[in-house]
Amino acid sequence: MSVLIIEIKKVKANARTYLGILILWGLGVLIGINVWHNPQLLPLRYLGFRLSGLYVPGLTLFPLALIGPIVTILIAGETIAGERIKGTLRMTLARPVSRRDVFLGKIALVVLYAVFIVFSTLLVTAILGILLFGAGDVIMPADLGNLSSGFYSLESGEALVRLLLAGTAVSIYIIAYGSIALFFSSFLNHSLASPIFTLVLTATFTVLENLEFFKPFSPYLITHHFLYWQNFMIEQINWTGFTGSLTIIALYIAACLCFGGIIFQWRDEVS
Numbered sequence: 001m002s003v004l005i006i007e008i009k010k011v012k013a014n015a016r017t018y019l020g021i022l023i024l025w026g027l028g029v030l031i032g033i034n035v036w037h038n039p040q041l042l043p044l045r046y047l048g049f050r051l052s053g054l055y056v057p058g059l060t061l062f063p064l065a066l067i068g069p070i071v072t073i074l075i076a077g078e079t080i081a082g083e084r085i086k087g088t089l090r091m092t093l094a095r096p097v098s099r100r101d102v103f104l105g106k107i108a109l110v111v112l113y114a115v116f117i118v119f120s121t122l123l124v125t126a127i128l129g130i131l132l133f134g135a136g137d138v139i140m141p142a143d144l145g146n147l148s149s150g151f152y153s154l155e156s157g158e159a160l161v162r163l164l165l166a167g168t169a170v171s172i173y174i175i176a177y178g179s180i181a182l183f184f185s186s187f188l189n190h191s192l193a194s195p196i197f198t199l200v201l202t203a204t205f206t207v208l209e210n211l212e213f214f215k216p217f218s219p220y221l222i223t224h225h226f227l228y229w230q231n232f233m234i235e236q237i238n239w240t241g242f243t244g245s246l247t248i249i250a251l252y253i254a255a256c257l258c259f260g261g262i263i264f265q266w267r268d269e270v271s
Contacts, residue, residue, distance in 0.1 A: 003097065003105030010083075011075060011109060015019040020071025022115055027063050028125035032056045033141050036132050052138040054159045058166075061229055064118055069177035069202075072114050073195045076181035079106045080264065082191030103264050107257060110178035118171045122163065132257030140233065150237045162232045169242070170227035172208050172249055176222060177202075179253045183260035187267060221242075 011017050035056055083089035092102060138159040139151050142198040154162065177198060185194040208214045218224045228245035231238040 002231060003101050005237040006105070007196065008109065008112075011078075014075070014078060016071070017113075018072050020067075020074065021117055021120065023071065024060075024064065025124050027067070028057070028060045028121050029128060031059050031063070031131060032125055032128040032158050035059065035129075051135045052136045052156065052159065053126060053129030053131070054135070054138050054156065054163060055133070057125040057163060058138070058159075058233070060125045061166055061170055062227075064121060064167075065153060065173055065215070065226060065229065068114065068117055068170065068174040069200075070195075071117065072110065072174050072178045073181035073198045075113055076106075076110050076178040077185050077198075078191045078196030079109060080185040081188045081194050084187075085189055085191065091219075100261070103261050106182065110182060110198070111175055114174040114178055115171045118167050118174065120262055122167050126163075126223045140235070162237075166229040166232040169232065169246070172246065172253075173225070174230070176249045176252045176256075179256040179260070180222075183256040183263075186260040220248060225249055 080089065083092070093099060135156055137156055138154045140154060141151055180201065181194045181198045184197045187192075188194050188197070202223060205221040209218045209221055209224055225245040226249055228249075229241060231242040231245075
């Protein structure tokens with residue numbers, strides 16, 4: 001716990017920490033304002049549908065899944081490689097604390113940051129949404145990609161539970177990217193090198209996923225599961241699709257943290 005507290009103090013002194021949070025909160029507020037003024041939503045009102053405040057945080061899940069990994073890998077890249085180049089990592093390891101505890105502290109920081117940016121953004125946008133539209137049942141399209149497919153209604157309680165489940169799914173997806181960045185950070189010597197390598201890997205996976213030859217392998221690429229949280233947004237939750245994607249994402253997390261921890265354990269940092 002003391003190692004985590006030290007890591008939190010370090011990240012609190014980093015301007016990137018607040019920049020990422022402010023960007024996500026700002027996007028959430030802009031989404032709420034757009035929903036209020038968007039003329040495309042007027043037909044729903046004409047049909048008698050009452051928009052719920054929980055509709056707004058639901059719309060923020062997509063930008064969270066898109067931008068959340070980017071701001072998180074910036075933090076993850078700083079935790080090891082950034083300290084290595086500054087010389088503070090050597091000082092930390094010279095103290096009577098095990099490398100395992102130091103690495104576990106950095107993992108805990110990434111997890112905590114990912115969960116915080118997701119659920120703080122959902123909270124901010126939920127408050128904004130309730131102020132704009134009030135509470136109540138949520139009207140959802142039967143097909144998220146096709147509004148003409150019809151709609152279904154969710155009671156506010158169930159809508160909140162689904163929002164929390166989807167938020168948890170997005171958090172795990174972001175943690176996976178943080179784990180990849182930690183893996184690269186465990187052996188690279190620049191704080192920006194880890195985020196760059198992680199983004200290059202993401203771009204590579206995106207290209208491979210769209211190549212016909214690699215189609216059979218696409219389910220094993222993390223980018224393939226970018227929208228897996230949407231399994232909670234359809235009328236009947238697709239638990240099979242969710243657990244399948246979660247398994248792949250969990251394997252990325254486990255592999256990256258395992259190999260990253262091994263490298264961090266045995267890499268010479270003090271000589």
